[in-house]
Amino acid sequence: MIRATSVLRRDVLAGEIVDRIVLDHGDRHRRRMAMRGVGGLSFLLDLPEPTVLDDGDALVLQDGRLVWVEAAPERLLEIRAADDHALKRLIWHIGNRHIPAEIGADAVYIAYDHVLAEMVRGLGGSAEPVERPFRPEGGAYAGEAAGHHHHGHDHHHPHSHDAVPG
Structure with a gap:
């Protein structure tokens, strides 16, 4: 071959x-x-x-x-907010979930997830399903690709990755 x-x-x-x-x-x-x-x-x-x-x-x-x-086009959530500060707040909450995200000028895209859509709406944002190619951000660690990361440190710190802070 x-x-x-x-x-x-x-x-x-x-x-x-x-x-x-x-x-x-x-x-x-x-x-x-x-x-x-x-x-x-x-x-x-x-x-x-x-x-x-x-x-x-x-x-x-x-x-x-x-x-x-x-x-390939994928089923995503297009997340928007009323203003820049509100969008930054939503990005923080999404980032705390450690999921791949594509950050645009006025929207964030994540893989479709009805639970995260409800979280975003509960925080005052909009989360609408869209079909489009997904180009998530690369990670902060050398050689890493979007969605495939290893922290490179012992992960013992006082927060839960499942909880969404309020």
Whole structure:
């Protein structure tokens, strides 16, 4: 089976695109995985280390051909608030839950979760379901991808990750 061994970022993309893959945000963070393009090309993703693939990147096959990466639409919550301060407060509450989030200029996007939607509404924000590609923030720790993090310290401090502070 032909292998894809490197990634070309969308800003330096050049070459023959022979197929495309459509991946959700979880599947865009991989190192090794059998894949099949929309056009039927089967190949093995075989990167040296786990890598976050962005919408518009390309996987480079051993023979130099390219497979386009497309971010799949996902069911998300679009979270908004009446003003900037209220949105920052909602972001703090979401961050305390340690879930992947995409932060825009006037909205935050998270994976659809009816419990978190009710939490946001209870705090005065809006949480509307939307279908769109999910591009969560990368983490604060080196080499980490969105939604896949390890703190790098003993996690013993006096708060619960399940409780939502009021």
